[in-house]
Amino acid sequence: MPRVVLLGSSPSPDAATGQSTPPAALTLPALPGCPTVIGKLHGQLASLDPAPVTIARSGDAAVYRGLPGRLVETSDLAGDLRAVADAVENATENLLILPANSLIHDELIYQITKSKRGALALITKEPREEDENGDAIVPNVPIDEAQPEIGDRMLEGLPVRVRVRRSRVISVGSAYHGVTRPNSVLLGPLHLHHKHAATLAEAARELADMAHLLGPEDDLLQLLVLGLVRRGVSVGIRGRRDLFFRRVTTPEQAAEAVAEMATFNEDKARLSNAVKGADGFFTTYFVSTYSRYIARWAARRGLTPNQVTLISIALGVASALCFATGERAGMVAGGILIYFAFVFDCVDGQVARYARKFGVLGAWLDATFDRFKEYVVFAGLAVGAAVSGVGDVWTLALIALGLQSVKHLLDFSFGAANRRKPPSPLPSLALSISPDTGLRTALEQRKLARSGGIRSLLRMWGKAGKYRAVHWARKMIVFPIGERFAAIAIVGALFDARITFITLIIWGGIGSAYSLTGRLMRSLA
Known part of the structure; x- marks a missing residue:
C-alpha cells in the first residue's frame, strides 16, 4: 500500500x-x-x-x-x-x-x-x-x-x-x-x-x-x-x-x-479501464465491445475472476470435444464454443480489474489454462481429422504447438530480461542553476547519441504506428491469442483440421519470425 x-x-x-x-x-x-x-x-x-x-x-x-x-x-x-x-x-x-x-x-x-x-x-x-x-x-x-x-x-x-x-x-x-x-x-x-x-x-x-x-x-x-x-x-x-x-x-x-x-460517469470510466488498452484487433473490435458489460454484470453478482476462468476452461474443453466429432455440425459448434471460451477468458481479467480482485492463484490459472485450452483444442482437431477421414494431422498439430511454445518462450524470456535491464539515465541539472538550457542541451545530445543504426530503424517503425493501418497490422502479425482463437474458430468451422493447422503454422511462423527479429534488434540497439 x-x-x-x-x-x-x-x-x-x-x-x-x-x-x-x-x-x-x-x-x-x-x-x-x-x-x-x-x-x-x-x-x-x-x-x-x-x-x-x-x-x-x-x-x-x-x-x-x-x-x-x-x-x-x-x-x-x-x-x-x-x-x-x-x-x-x-x-x-x-x-x-x-x-x-x-x-x-x-x-x-x-x-x-x-x-x-x-x-x-x-x-x-x-x-x-x-x-x-x-x-x-x-x-x-x-x-x-x-x-x-x-x-x-x-x-x-x-x-x-x-x-x-x-x-x-x-x-x-x-x-x-x-x-x-x-x-x-x-x-x-x-x-x-x-x-x-x-x-x-x-x-x-x-x-x-x-x-x-x-x-x-x-x-x-x-x-x-x-x-x-x-x-x-x-x-x-x-x-x-x-x-x-x-x-x-x-x-x-x-x-x-x-x-x-x-x-x-465514474462507473463508465472504471468499466473502460477494466479493458486492456493494448489488445489485438480481433479482441478490440469483436470481443471487448461487449465483454466489459458481461464483466460488470458478473462482478455485481459476486462472481469472482477464478469462477469466470473456470467457465472459460469448460467452454474450451467443450469446443475440443465438438471438434473431435469430425462432423461439420461439430466443427461449427466447436468454432462457436472456442470463440466464447476466449470471450470469457477476456471477461475474467475485466472482472478482476473492475472489481479490483487480484490474486496470485487467479493470475496463474489465467496464464496456465490459456495454453491448456489452446492445446486441448489442437488435440480435438487432430482426433476429429482422424475420425472424419481427413488423415493423420498430428504432425501438423505438433508443429503448430511447437511454434506457439517457442513464441511464448521468446515473449517471456525477453520480458524478464528487459525488466532486469537498467533504464537509460536521464541528464540532471543543479537546482542552483536558474535556466534549464543545460538540461535541454543534454537531452538533445542524449537523443543524438541514441539515434542512428538499429535505433533509427526502430524509431522509424515506431513512428509508423501512428497510422491506423500500420498499428493494427503490427498487432495482428504477431498472431496474438485473439487472432489465434479467431483463426481456429473461423477456419475450423468453414474447412477442416488440416487447413486449420496449416493456417496456424503459416501465420504462427510469420509471427514468430517477426517477434524474434524485433527482440534481436531491441537487444542490439
Missing part, C-alpha cells in the same frame, strides 16, 4: 492574498453527510493509508487536529519542504503525495497508484493558441532558439511553469527556475516509487535552503517534481481524461466542483 502525504500548505490560487480556506474547513453540503473536503479525502485514502502524514501551516493546523494520521506543523515554504523530506526519506513503500484540498474520483486515485512508472504526475496542458480559422499558432522562434522564462500565465490557479513532451515531464520552473516554452501545470497527485524517496528528500532539503528565491505562487507539489526532474528522475504524465480532479480553496469553488464532478 502507498504511504500518503497530504499537502495542506500547498499554495492555492489565493495563496498570495491569503484568502484561501483550509480544506478541513470547507464543507460539501451537496454530498451525503455534508463532509469536509479533507474528510472526504481521508475516507477515499483509508484503504491505502489509514494514517497519512498531513503537512500544514501552524495557522491552519487547528482544523486538521483530530483527523487520522500525523500532523506536521510548519511556518513557511522552507518548513513545508523539510517536512516532506522528513516524511518520505525512509519510505519502504510507494508514495502518494497530493494537495489536501483535492476533489478527486476514487477511480483516478486507483489508476494513478497502480501505475508501473517510477514516478507519475497528474497534469493538464495549456490550451494551444489558435488563429481566427482555428489553426494552431506556431511560434516564430523555434524551440531550439527559445529562451527560458519565468512564466506568469495561470491555468486553474497555478502558474504555467512546466514543459511536458510525449509521456513525461521535461522541465519544471519556479519564481527562480526558468523553463523553455512551458506548456502545462502539475495538478497533483504525484505517485512515486519508494526507490526515488531518498532522491526526493535530498532535493526537497536543497530547495528549502533556497526558499528565499522562490515566490508565494510557487506550488509545493510542482517544486517537488522540479527537484526530481533536475536530479534525472523520469516523471511520467497523465491527464484527467474522463475522470475528475480539482483543487478547491473557497466555498464557491467547492460547490462548483461538486456540481461538475456529478456530471462525470
